[in-house]
Amino acid sequence: MVKHIILWTLNPELTEEEKSAVKKGIKEGLEGLVDKVPGLIDVNVQIDGRLASSTADLMLDCTLEDEEALKVYAQHPEHLAVANTKVRPYTVQRACLDFEA
Numbered sequence: 001m002v003k004h005i006i007l008w009t010l011n012p013e014l015t016e017e018e019k020s021a022v023k024k025g026i027k028e029g030l031e032g033l034v035d036k037v038p039g040l041i042d043v044n045v046q047i048d049g050r051l052a053s054s055t056a057d058l059m060l061d062c063t064l065e066d067e068e069a070l071k072v073y074a075q076h077p078e079h080l081a082v083a084n085t086k087v088r089p090y091t092v093q094r095a096c097l098d099f100e101a
Contacts, residue, residue, distance in 0.1 A: 001041070001101045002064045004073070007056035009093035022090045023047040023058050029082035030060055037076045039069025056095070063101070070098060 008026075010019050027045040034043050042063040050057065064070050073079055 004062040006060040039065040
């Protein structure tokens with residue numbers, strides 16, 4: 001199995017209300033990809049409970065069957081649609097860690 005972890009920082013120009021709506025949209029969009037993308041086993045987007053010591057606003061935690069499934073996920077049209085409409089327009093920083101679990 002492969003873990004795909006992403007940390008994002010939202011655009012600081014967004015209001016708290018906008019940030020809340022954006023986080024919910026990202027969560028719904030990405031978690032909705034399970035059963036749509038081959039090899040994608042599990043998706044969890046953490047948007048609540050952020051402590052003041054955090055340097056990111058939200059986290060994606062995915063489990064995929066293998067590295068090939070990660071490549072498929074990265075280019076899958078439904079994933080790209082979520083990334084291009086719900087994530088990229090609102091984020092200013094992204095950090096990624098992929099590893100075999």
